[in-house]
Amino acid sequence: MTQSPVYRSFTHAELEREYSPSSCVADINIFLQEYAERSRLARQTCAVQADLSYGAGPEETLDFFPAASANASVEVFIHGGYWQALSKNEASFAAPDFVRAGAAFVALNYALAPQVNLAEIVRQCRAALAWLYQNAASLGFDRERIFVSGSSAGAHLAAMVTATNWQHDYGLPNDLIKGCAAVSGVFDLAPIRLTYVNAPLHLDAESARRHSPLFLRPCVATPLIVCWGENETAEFKRQSREFAAAWGNAGNPCEVFELAGYNHFDVICKLGDPATRLGQAVRRQIGIQGEMI
Secondary structure (H helix, E strand, C coil), rough: CCCCCCCCCHHHHHHHCCCCCCHHCCCCCHHHHHHHHHHHHHHHHCCCCCEECCCCCCCCEEEEEEECHHHCEEEEEECCCCCCCCHHHHHHCCHHHHHHCCEEEEECCCCCCCCHHHHHHHHHHHHHHHHHHHHHHCCEEEEEEEEEECCCHHHHHHHHHHCCCCCHHHHCCCEEEEEEEEEEECCCCCHHHHHHHHCCCCHHHHHHHHHHHHHHHCCCCCCCCEEEEECHHHHHHHHHHHHHHHCCCHHEEEEEEEEEEEEEEEHHCCCCCCCCCHHHHHHHHCCCCCCCC
């Protein structure tokens, strides 16, 4: 029996595959182990202020890796895991790259679904950025040079915090975030609502659209990097292209590219690597040096 499409031209089974990044790799655990091991080494080899609380909840914490000198820029990284897995403990793998280049680095933690819903996850990430801005002097970085990045669901969250009306919601400058790097993200949650991913999220049509960065815009023009790996599903690539086009058409400077030879899980490992196009683009965005490729 032929199945009918449930989204665009995709049957339910096809849509499930399109939004299963692990369908493009032999073993996802290889990459998860790399995140964890590289992050553990980062905490061992770099100065770090671990488990700083930015909110009242036990998961509202972050790890701060200071730069060697004061008043440096800071890269805030938001981990992926489809809003229901991983933590900051697997999210500091890029810290040494940024610290060596003269920037500070933050690995951000947040509560996971189904313990909390997506609205609360977004609120926590916004609260973390507000806390960092308000505590920049004591931490020793320049609050006028805060940048965010994220992978997969973390790219979605990075875009959501970038689109925040900071003046209205927090009484802070609307240009609080000076640049965003969204890697292999999901920016329209309508198809997510129709897949296995939604089981712990319980998104309906209204909440899916309200939390879709594709339909939001920053209050000020904010430079954007949108990147994905060559070996990803067609839907992840389409979502990234459409998101970049929408924000670019709204006046946000956009650098958009595919990183050849990489997949959904290893492309983010190049976030701070000056030997790759992604690492070079991020370094240019935040104003740190790296060898040209």
